[in-house]
Amino acid sequence: LAKTTQPISMDSYEGQEVNITCSHNNIATNDYITWYQQFPSQGPRFIIQGYKTKVTNEVASLFIPADRKSSTLSLPRVSLSDTAVYYCSQTGRRALTFGSGTRLQVQP
Amino acid sequence: DVKVTQSSRYLVKRTGEKVFLECVQDMDHENMFWYRQDPGLGLRLIYFSYDVKMKEKGDIPEGYSVSREKKERFSLILESASTNQTSMYLCASSLLADNEQFFGPGTRLTVL
Secondary structure, eight states: OOEEEOOSEEEEETTOOEEEEEEEETOOTTOEEEEEEEOTTSOOEEEEEESSEEEEOSSOEEEEOTTOSEEEEEESSOOGGGOEEEEEEEEOSSOEEEOOOEEEEEEO | OOOEEESOSEEEEOTTOOEEEEEEESSOOSEEEEEEEETTTEEEEEEEESSTTOOEEOSOOTTEEEEEEETTEEEEEESSOOGGGOEEEEEEEESSTTSOOEEOOOEEEEEO
């Protein structure tokens, strides 16, 4: 059974880079790794998706090593508005597994 | 923008009642999903559907059923609500199963 594990919480300060790592136990060959952000009283919102190596978009980078047993979401220069819960997930044709979420608190 | 709407933001029901949660998406997505979200447990998949009238069980289907009669609408049914089904319920849709999912705002269900 696929299982994703991530830290429960992290603290940071404005302007710092934040890295959140997720472990992907039993990730299937065809699974993608996807990260979501969730604010209170809202549904999760897509941040970034990758299969392996590095993916970058306008808000984050995603690092996936060759063995794909982990992934690291990197948020450059966080601000107070990045305070949220971040979920990693592995998604395939018939499998969708989310981690339990990492609560990121950004301090001024 | 993709929009996923859920019929209620808050719902209070009594034990034993039949409960319907409705979800509608407006982007012609093939796949739709129902999750429940509980503190410390993250999102757990209840059911998903990859086509009209098609459904597959997720990780925690017990006590739930689903219906997808039209492509844009996916309903979650609690046949006989119980207190342990008190939770936040999230609906999502995606074009392909492994694409990004678009989530609705959630329905907070309380079963008394």
